[in-house]
Amino acid sequence: MTGGPAADLTIDRLHGSLDDPAFESMNLLNEVSADFPDAISFAAGRPHEGFFDLDEVAGHVERFRDHLRRRFGGDETLVRRTLLQYGRTKGIIHDLVARSLAVDEKIDVDPEAVVVTVGCQEALYVTLRALRRDERDVLVVPRPCYVGVTGAAGLVEMPLVPVTETSAGIDPDEVARVVLAAKAAGRRPRALYVVADFANPTGASLDREARERLLDLAAEHDFLILEDNPYGVFHDGTERPPTFKALDRDRRVVYLGSFAKTGVAGARVGYVVADQRVSDGAGGTALLADQLAKIKSMLTVNTSPLAQAVIGGKLLANDYSLRAANERERRVYQRNLRQVLDGLAARFPAGSEPRVGWNVPAGGFFVVLDLPFPAGDELLRDCARTHGVLWTPMHHFHGQAEPLSRIRLSFSSLTSEQIEVGLDRLAAFVHARCAT
Numbered sequence: 144m145t146g147g148p149a150a151d152l153t154i155d156r157l158h159g160s161l162d163d164p165a166f167e168s169m170n171l172l173n174e175v176s177a178d179f180p181d182a183i184s185f186a187a188g189r190p191h192e193g194f195f196d197l198d199e200v201a202g203h204v205e206r207f208r209d210h211l212r213r214r215f216g217g218d219e220t221l222v223r224r225t226l227l228q229y230g231r232t233k234g235i236i237h238d239l240v241a242r243s244l245a246v247d248e249k250i251d252v253d254p255e256a257v258v259v260t261v262g263c264q265e266a267l268y269v270t271l272r273a274l275r276r277d278e279r280d281v282l283v284v285p286r287p288c289y290v291g292v293t294g295a296a297g298l299v300e301m302p303l304v305p306v307t308e309t310s311a312g313i314d315p316d317e318v319a320r321v322v323l324a325a326k327a328a329g330r331r332p333r334a335l336y337v338v339a340d341f342a343n344p345t346g347a348s349l350d351r352e353a354r355e356r357l358l359d360l361a362a363e364h365d366f367l368i369l370e371d372n373p374y375g376v377f378h379d380g381t382e383r384p385p386t387f388k389a390l391d392r393d394r395r396v397v398y399l400g401s402f403a404k405t406g407v408a409g410a411r412v413g414y415v416v417a418d419q420r421v422s423d424g425a426g427g428t429a430l431l432a433d434q435l436a437k438i439k440s441m442l443t444v445n446t447s448p449l450a451q452a453v454i455g456g457k458l459l460a461n462d463y464s465l466r467a468a469n470e471r472e473r474r475v476y477q478r479n480l481r482q483v484l485d486g487l488a489a490r491f492p493a494g495s496e497p498r499v500g501w502n503v504p505a506g507g508f509f510v511v512l513d514l515p516f517p518a519g520d521e522l523l524r525d526c527a528r529t530h531g532v533l534w535t536p537m538h539h540f541h542g543q544a545e546p547l548s549r550i551r552l553s554f555s556s557l558t559s560e561q562i563e564v565g566l567d568r569l570a571a572f573v574h575a576r577c578a579t
Contacts, residue, residue: 160297168290168539171520179527183565185552186533188343188508190404191475192556200407203456204449207236210459230448232436234259236455240400240414242463247376250388250398256418256432258439259446263371263401263413267295269438270369270397270415273431274333275301281325283335283366285313287540289343292336292371303542304332310502312349313337315356322364334367334397339387341374341507344540344551348505351384358387361395367419371399376466377476378506394419397431402454404508405465405472410450476508479554482562483510490570497577508555511537516576519546530575532568 154161172186208222215221225235234240237257244250260266274280282296286305296303304325306317322332335357339349349357361368370387388398398416406412417431439445461468484503487510491499500513512534519536527533537549552569554562 163297164544165290165293165542175524175527175533182527182531182533183561184533185565186535188553189556190408191472194471200453204452206456206459207452226448226452230445232440232445234446234451235448236451239455239458243458243465246463247466248386248389252416252418256416256430258415258432258435259451260413260415261443261446262403262411263399264291265443266399266413266415267292268298269435271295271301272299272438273434275299279329279331280333281330283321283332287344287537290539293542308345308347310347312347312353315353315360318357319360332366334369336369338371340372340383341504344509345511346502346504346507346509354384354387354390358390358395362393368396369399370396373401373404374507376405376469377473379477405469406454406457410453412446412450412454476555479557479562482559483554486566490566497573499573508553510552512550512552514548514550517546517548518550526572530568530572532565532572
């Protein structure tokens with residue numbers, strides 16, 4: 144018996160988001176890294192691996208197991224079921240996450256307002272899925288912007304309205320203009336996405352005045368602020384402004400968190416704090432977190448209890464403080480940041496040719512370089528092939544295919560020796576490119 148025609152497809156019969164350049168970005172970096180394994184990578188924003196310890200991970204699980212024993216009065220059946228069975232959709236470490244936020248960020252939230260997710264990417268998706276009712280709903284984003292936000296918005300078919308991000312972050316006055324223009328065009332700005340501390344890709348941070356002004360705008364124009372805070376603990380040791388959520392008095396902020404950088408990346412655990420009240424139109428109310436959990440239940444069902452146990456154990460071991468848990472990592476990232484900035488200054492002195500510029504963030508994982516030539520995906524591959532160094536083209540963060548004369552350098556996962564060699568290779572690449 145012969146088979147019928149092969150069930151091949153054309154791209155125009157698949158979801159429109161698959162044509163979005165943002166969906167190529169993460170795959171591109173993975174492919175280039177695999178094709179050039181000996182290249183030094185300033186591309187991926189991965190956490191430092193020098194402190195990875197499987198025995199420590201096992202210890203975190205055991206510590207959380209002891210925590211459950213105390214909670215359940217020594218009932219081992221309940222302990223095993225909690226760790227090994229399908230779990231509660233909103234998570235089993237929601238109370239520990241809430242305590243951590245209180246300790247580190249002075250954020251006081253009901254643990255029931257916390258939904259533990261499969262990484263922050265799921266938190267983004269379920270939040271945008273809930274907010275996108277119809278084609279009028281839009282999301283205001285900085286430009287350039289983390290590609291995961293662009294991708295999540297594309298999956299839920301939520302249009303993006305950009306505001307320019309500078310070295311000082313987004314300008315509240317521009318946000319106001321953009322929101323008013325969107326409303327005049329019949330659109331509903333539902334939320335503003337922002338990373339207030341050391342944003343990806345720019346490393347920019349907002350001062351307190353800008354945060355308070357944006358909260359006022361959110362109240363005035365009835366939109367939410369989606370605050371993503373993956374890098375806030377990796378600062379230079381000086382006092383930083385409170386988070387949006389710590390300043391929030393009217394439940395205008397949905398707080399998005401991740402343990403990828405501060406916990407264990409491989410656990411893939413994130414969370415969303417959504418304490419807004421949702422009316423059912425008949426006098427009843429529920430938390431927005433409960434609505435997000437409904438979506439999650441149809442997406443991933445629950446977040447791995449064993450993965451949550453790793454994070455829960457780490458929080459317990461550090462008195463609920465991610466700042467305390469990441470002090471050694473913070474010092475490494477600050478050392479690497481200073482080394483990159485000093486290394487760039489030594490290799491591209493002020494007033495010399497070729498003219499190369501860069502920003503000077505106070506923390507986080509990223510530095511942005513301005514080059515005297517466009518730097519796109521093909522040039523990245525050529526650089527990897529001929530000079531053995533990787534970086535990220537900035538056009539991906541602008542949601543366009545046309546190359547820009549800017550690249551992002553991530554220094555988080557590199558050793559001091561790798562940074563020196565990588566900067567030498569990068570400088571050789573820039574000089575060679577300018578000589579052609």
